[in-house]
Structure formats: structure tokens, C-alpha cells
Amino acid sequence: xxxxxxxxxxxxxxxxxxxxxxxxxxxxxxxxxxxxxxxxxxxxxxxxxxxxxxxxxxxxxxxxxxxxxxxxxxxxxxxxxxxxxxxxxxxxxxxxxxxxxxxxxxxxxxxxxxxxxxxxxxxxxxxxxxxxxxxxxxxxxxxxxxxxxxxxxxxxxxxxxxxxxxxxxxxxxxxxxxxxxxxxxxxxxxxxxxxxxxxxxxxxxxxxxxxxxxxxxxxxxxx
Amino acid sequence: xxxxxxxxxxxxxxxxxxxxxxxxxxxxxxxxxxxxxxxxxxxxxxxxxxxxxxxxxxxxxxxxxxxxxxxxxxxxxxxxxxxxxxxxxxxxxxxxxxxxxxxxxxxxxxxxxxxxxxxxxxxxxxxxxxxxxxxxxxxxxxxxxxxxxxxxxxxxxxxxxxxxxxxxxxxxxxxxxxxxxxxxxxxxxxxxxxxxxxxxxxxxxxxxxxxxxxxxxxxxxxxxxxxxxxxxxxxxxxxxxxxxxxxx
Numbered sequence: 001x002x003x004x005x006x007x008x009x010x011x012x013x014x015x016x017x018x019x020x021x022x023x024x025x026x027x028x029x030x031x032x033x034x035x036x037x038x039x040x041x042x043x044x045x046x047x048x049x050x051x052x053x054x055x056x057x058x059x060x061x062x063x064x065x066x067x068x069x070x071x072x073x074x075x076x077x078x079x080x081x082x083x084x085x086x087x088x089x090x091x092x093x094x095x096x097x098x099x100x101x102x103x104x105x106x107x108x109x110x111x112x113x114x115x116x117x118x119x120x121x122x123x124x125x126x127x128x129x130x131x132x133x134x135x136x137x138x139x140x141x142x143x144x145x146x147x148x149x150x151x152x153x154x155x156x157x158x159x160x161x162x163x164x165x166x167x168x169x170x171x172x173x174x175x176x177x178x179x180x181x182x183x184x185x186x187x188x189x190x191x192x193x194x195x196x197x198x199x200x201x202x203x204x205x206x207x208x209x210x211x212x213x214x215x216x217x218x219x220x221x222x223x
Numbered sequence: 224x225x226x227x228x229x230x231x232x233x234x235x236x237x238x239x240x241x242x243x244x245x246x247x248x249x250x251x252x253x254x255x256x257x258x259x260x261x262x263x264x265x266x267x268x269x270x271x272x273x274x275x276x277x278x279x280x281x282x283x284x285x286x287x288x289x290x291x292x293x294x295x296x297x298x299x300x301x302x303x304x305x306x307x308x309x310x311x312x313x314x315x316x317x318x319x320x321x322x323x324x325x326x327x328x329x330x331x332x333x334x335x336x337x338x339x340x341x342x343x344x345x346x347x348x349x350x351x352x353x354x355x356x357x358x359x360x361x362x363x364x365x366x367x368x369x370x371x372x373x374x375x376x377x378x379x380x381x382x383x384x385x386x387x388x389x390x391x392x393x394x395x396x397x398x399x400x401x402x403x404x405x406x407x408x409x410x411x412x413x414x415x416x417x418x419x420x421x422x423x424x425x426x427x428x429x430x431x432x433x434x435x436x437x438x439x440x441x442x443x444x445x446x447x448x449x450x451x452x453x454x455x456x457x458x459x460x461x462x463x464x465x466x467x468x469x470x471x
Contacts, residue, residue, distance in 0.1 A: 133302065136334075140329060
């Protein structure tokens, strides 16, 4: 018997409407998580460069813990583990957003730290010598410059986090991969469906890359 | 005469290195004091102590009537001092993300709550004064070094300081741009600004300074009128330094 595989274009096209239903979840978990992660990253990133050790230490601990453990373990812990602690179930969407937030927050802390530390000390001295307070100097002189340098690594993190949401199919969030698995269970067209899933991820990440390139070019023009 | 800066028995260390040794120095209002000395002699550190960019370990320092305690023990006095003391740096330290005009407007708006229109008018007036009124909307990186340093001077002047500190303001400039910066400083001195200037420009020191101070290894070795220090130095260290810098 001769084995012949043929890519079934019709099956691929047919799966699209069902798969696309996963995109809002993928985007919601990614960007909801990243938004909180960015806030966490600013908070812990700035704490991690504070002169006082008792502020620096908790930030360093947070960063090391969430950077040093797999995000899959983190989301399983939140979804299956935490309910024991808080005495009630956590819905998969919340667990997914929380995992992306905590995980990306750790990486973004390092991005923030690096960005702020890359700004020349002379900038702070100039601000202070003009009579600006430490806070004013930081937020109107150092931060705007640091933030521009942070755009490329932040974009990188956003793309990583978008792809990380695919792992959350294990807790049953109806995101892209989960939709694919459900569809394949009925049609057995794994090759075609995962191919489409991959294309859909690529469409999201490429759009983001293009937007970021544009923002970067405009933002860096003056520095 | 009011004394704007009063240093008494000031000592400063970088770790074990004793960078300023028992410095006694007063600066009168309207006086132009030029500080000279070899690299690493402590002259930059000395003026950086005046606005608290460096902390000192012992002695006393009074600037514009405010006591600045050792180890910057009183932040309130420090804040007051910085409002009254302008500084110009060797590397300009302009804010690269702001236009020239916004560089100048930032401190009056944030520190003095100056309205936009007032801050804008001040910036335009000062830019004209330093001769670059037509560059207001450019970014610092689009200007030459000499122009950038003149913007930095205008930025400091926007706070209407009672004292201006210059930390080697021409050392990072190409030779052909040194003159334009010194011209602005000369004008400023003529208008009666109190100035402490660290520089290697001996011609400028001789012409503009009311007093020249020579620092060697953290100590004031000699000071006096420029003609006395330059033409008839008493200390042999001053003589040897001057013979080296004036020879060429």
C-alpha cells in the first residue's frame, strides 16, 4: 500500500472560523497580563535599584522566583494550587492573566532596571543642580530617556508572552491552541489545523513587530 | 560685602583617598574665582561640594546663608541651595529627549511653577543672549559642542542663580569652539555674576578672574590676584605647575 499525504486546503479553510474564536482570549490574556506585568515591572524594577537593601531584597526575590520557574508550573500552581489556599476556585482566564502578569513582570523588572541604569549619571546631576527634586529629576529627565531604550526589549517580552499563552490550553482557557485541540478532536485534521494555528500566532506577532518598529523609529528619532 | 560661599576646614574622602584637605575658602558676591590645578587635584570635587553633588565628611559649608551639613545632613538646605546655584558641566549634560527650548523651560516650570508663557519668554530671551536664538526647536544632538554648552549655560541662568559653578566647561570642546563659550562666560562675569570656574584656560583666568586659586593634592596651595599668581607665584608647586601649562 502506498502512503500518500495531501495537505487538505479545504479542511484548513474550514477550521478558520472556529479557531478565530480563540484569538480574543489569546489577546485578552496576553495584553491584560502584560499591562499588569508592566506595572509590576516598573514597581519591582525600580525597587531593585533602590539604595536601601530592605527594598531591594524583596524585588530581587520576586524577580528570581518568577524568572527561575517555568510559566507552565506557575499557571498550574495558580489554577490548581491556589484554590486550596483561598478556599474557592479561580477561573482559567484569571489564572492565565495572573500567570502572564507575574511572569512578564519579572522579566520587565530587569528591562526597567537595565533601561534606567543605562542613563548617564550626568543627567541626574544636571536635573538636581537645576533644583529639581530626586523624584522630579527621575520622572522628567531619566525615565523618558530610559523608557525609549526599553521599547525594543519590551516588544520582545510582549511577543514571548503572547506565545506563552498557548500553554494555558492545559487549564482549559479557550485560547488559540485549545480551540485547535477541540476542533481536531472532531475532524482529525491535526496537520492542517496546527498549521493554521501557527499562521494565526504569526499574524498577531508580526503585526506587533511592525507597530513596534514604527514606534521605535519615531521615539528614538530625537535621541 | 556678602559672602555667598563659606567653607571652613572642609575635608572630603573617596574611600581612603583624602581628596580635599582642610579647605578654607570664601567667595564674595560678584566675585569671579578661577580654580586651577592638575587633573585629580580635587578642584572639580571642590565645586561639586558647593551644590551638594558631592558630600563632604567634616568641616562646615555655608552657601547663600544656608548651612550644608556634612554627609548632606539637611535636605531642605540642599534644595534651597540648588535653586540658587547654577552649574555647567564638562559634558554639557543637556537633556537629549527635549528640544533646546524645553531644556531651558523645564526647571523654571517644575521648580518655580512658572507659567508656560513666562518660561517660554525666559528661554527665548536667554537663547538670544547666548547667541543661538534661532536653534530653539532643535534637539541638543543637532547642535555643535559649543552651541550645546551655551544652551547649558542658558539653562542654568533660567533659574536666576546667585552663583554659577563651571566645571571645566570647555574641556570637552573642539578648539575652535572654546572661544564662543568663554565669550558668554566673560559677558556673564562683566554683568556681575558670582562665578566659581574650574578650568585649564589660563588666558581666560588671567583676564576674567578676580582671584585665582591653585589646588594641589586637595589643598589650596596659593591664591591671589591673577597677575600675582601667574607672574609671581610664591609656592614652588604653583611655579612648577604654571611652567608646565604656560610653556606651550
